[in-house]
Amino acid sequence: MTTALEPSQQHYVGPPFKEAKVHDAMRIGVVTCRPETSLHDVARMMASYKIHSVVVGEGESGPSGIVSAIDIATAASSDLFETSARDVATTDLVTVPANETLEQAARLMSKHGVTHLLALEPETGRPVGVISASGLAAVLAAPHA
Numbered sequence: 001m002t003t004a005l006e007p008s009q010q011h012y013v014g015p016p017f018k019e020a021k022v023h024d025a026m027r028i029g030v031v032t033c034r035p036e037t038s039l040h041d042v043a044r045m046m047a048s049y050k051i052h053s054v055v056v057g058e059g060e061s062g063p064s065g066i067v068s069a070i071d072i073a074t075a076a077s078s079d080l081f082e083t084s085a086r087d088v089a090t091t092d093l094v095t096v097p098a099n100e101t102l103e104q105a106a107r108l109m110s111k112h113g114v115t116h117l118l119a120l121e122p123e124t125g126r127p128v129g130v131i132s133a134s135g136l137a138a139v140l141a142a143p144h145a
Contacts, residue, residue: 012142022105023098025139026119026129030055035086042085043072053116056089065089068116097122105131
């Protein structure tokens with residue numbers, strides 16, 4: 001018996017891409033882990049929250065890196081219980097103000113070769129969310145894009 005894969009329904013209801021800001025399409029909130037967290041646990045976090053990146057950092061020191069799903073895939077042949085987030089995290093975090101345009105976010109992703117940007121609250125510089133390439137795709141796929 002085969003089951004056809006059904007496409008998910010569109011969930012983006014914000015402004016068109018040309019008018020949209022990062023805060024319109026970002027995932028609000030930041031899932032974090034400590035640098036010593038095993039990749040097994042990071043993978044479980046991603047699966048549980050249905051996300052593709054986890055920010056690495058501790059308390060007052062703030063974010064020090066990001067582990068993406070591709071980092072997990074790259075490390076899949078190693079011992080995920082012995083490999084830590086610190087071992088594979090991208091430490092050159094690319095950030096974007098949450099009130100920046102999606103066009104600028106797309107440019108930053110392209111320029112830096114990343115699929116996730118840490119969105120910052122403009123006044124305080126504190127992390128408030130993550131904008132992903134799939135988030136940009138959802139906006140572009142919306143009927144009014």
